[in-house]
Amino acid sequence: MVPQWVIEKKRDGGILDEAEIRAFIEGFTAGTIPEYQMAALAMAIYFKGMTDEETAILTDAMMRSGDLISFDGWPRPTADKHSTGGIGDKISLMLAPLAAAAGLAVPMISGRGLGITGGTLDKLESIPGYDTRLSVGRFKAVIESVGCSIIGQTDRLAPADKKLYALRDVTGTVPSIPLITASIMSKKLAEGAESLVFDVKCGRAAFMRTPEKARALAESLTRVGRALGRKTDALITDMDQPLGRTAGNAVEVNEAVETLKGGGPADTRALTLELTAMMTVLGGIYPDRETAKTALARLLDNGAACEVFRRMVEAQGGDPAFIDDPSALPQPGCTVELPSPRAGTVEAVDAQIIGRIVLQLGGGRQAVTDTIDPAAGIDRLVQRGERVEKGQPLMRLLAKDRATIEPHLAAATQAITF
Numbered sequence: 001m002v003p004q005w006v007i008e009k010k011r012d013g014g015i016l017d018e019a020e021i022r023a024f025i026e027g028f029t030a031g032t033i034p035e036y037q038m039a040a041l042a043m044a045i046y047f048k049g050m051t052d053e054e055t056a057i058l059t060d061a062m063m064r065s066g067d068l069i070s071f072d073g074w075p076r077p078t079a080d081k082h083s084t085g086g087i088g089d090k091i092s093l094m095l096a097p098l099a100a101a102a103g104l105a106v107p108m109i110s111g112r113g114l115g116i117t118g119g120t121l122d123k124l125e126s127i128p129g130y131d132t133r134l135s136v137g138r139f140k141a142v143i144e145s146v147g148c149s150i151i152g153q154t155d156r157l158a159p160a161d162k163k164l165y166a167l168r169d170v171t172g173t174v175p176s177i178p179l180i181t182a183s184i185m186s187k188k189l190a191e192g193a194e195s196l197v198f199d200v201k202c203g204r205a206a207f208m209r210t211p212e213k214a215r216a217l218a219e220s221l222t223r224v225g226r227a228l229g230r231k232t233d234a235l236i237t238d239m240d241q242p243l244g245r246t247a248g249n250a251v252e253v254n255e256a257v258e259t260l261k262g263g264g265p266a267d268t269r270a271l272t273l274e275l276t277a278m279m280t281v282l283g284g285i286y287p288d289r290e291t292a293k294t295a296l297a298r299l300l301d302n303g304a305a306c307e308v309f310r311r312m313v314e315a316q317g318g319d320p321a322f323i324d325d326p327s328a329l330p331q332p333g334c335t336v337e338l339p340s341p342r343a344g345t346v347e348a349v350d351a352q353i354i355g356r357i358v359l360q361l362g363g364g365r366q367a368v369t370d371t372i373d374p375a376a377g378i379d380r381l382v383q384r385g386e387r388v389e390k391g392q393p394l395m396r397l398l399a400k401d402r403a404t405i406e407p408h409l410a411a412a413t414q415a416i417t418f
């Protein structure tokens with residue numbers, strides 16, 4: 001295989017064959033194909049696209065670049081969910097224990113925040129003692145005893161994706177549906193779950209800004225997953241406004257606990273039930289989504305899902321005190337309530353502005369080496385459709401001190417439209 005001939009073929013709109021794709025990914029992972037040739041191929045794919053078959057081969061080659069976790073022979077069906085990323089998206093924290101309480105085994109490998117979007121791993125690390133870096137053996141042992149485990153990506157899981165993602169990030173080749181599909185799917189397939197549900201976010205603060213693009217990605221993910229032998233389903237959900245009333249890390253863990261106890265904001269509970277229902281139907285636990293949602297709602301309301309969450313936290317070294325006492329989570333040095341400048345009904349809460357503010361309060365990273373302030377963020381956020389009076393708080397901003405919060409108060413007011 002001559003790398004430049006493969007690049008030229010894709011540049012001219014050709015369809016790559018299996019041997020070409022596999023050799024390219026193997027060479028890139030091993031370092032025999034240099035980054036400039038991989039970058040050129042990524043750009044050719046960006047412009048010319050890939051067929052489903054090419055995308056499936058690319059996904060499979062990237063998945064096989066590292067370790068594969070196997071749950072063959074396990075008594076429980078295995079299932080997982082992937083979200084393409086949003087503001088206030090704490091769904092995984094409730095979904096994994098809820099699905100486990102219903103009888104699934106959930107091996108979940110999560111990521112850190114990317115840009116303004118939050119990451120499940122950063123949220124979990126606000127829990128004192130919680131270890132996100134388990135070995136594969138320990139990960140499987142926790143799933144076996146508790147039903148679910150949430151950890152971070154290891155260096156040995158789909159290393160081709162790690163290398164290619166970093167390259168795409170600096171070569172303008174991130175927003176390509178075949179490349180995004182292969183990137184997400186290679187990691188999720190290596191994790192070993194039989195069923196996969198995708199939450200493709202659509203809106204101002206999402207990768208996919210339009211319903212057409214979100215649908216194209218959802219279809220690509222589900223088709224490629226099926227081509228590689230997994231059961232898949234997808235939901236396209238709103239990311240114009242944040243999910244729930246909190247955005248940050250510790251504040252989102254808190255809201256997750258409220259939801260696990262049967263409370264929490266209506267949108268957060270509804271999406272948790274919907275996505276978990278899809279997983280349990282694919283896994284054969286319930287016959288259809290409506291039956292599943294009714295049964296799952298009971299597992300939230302009777303405390304069963306919260307109990308699984310508590311056991312997962314303990315099994316991963318975390319102190320579960322925060323489940324009964326929110327003050328056991330990291331606390332901000334300063335909180336400022338933002339009064340509404342007028343009375344009216346909230347028409348929109350701009351998720352992109354909220355995401356940017358949370359990042360600058362310390363809840364996200366401006367450089368990869370930045371450390372996160374787990375207590376920083378926004379809570380008590382108003383939601384679309386709510387009536388507020390003049391002077392009533394629209395949200396509360398949390399950070400280490402007042403000087404960190406003050407520059408963002410004007411933008412925070414602009415995030416709310418009446």
Ligand code: URA
Pocket residue numbers: 084165174179180181183184
């Ligand atoms: N998330 C990923 O893991 N990969 C992409 O390419 C985009 C989002």
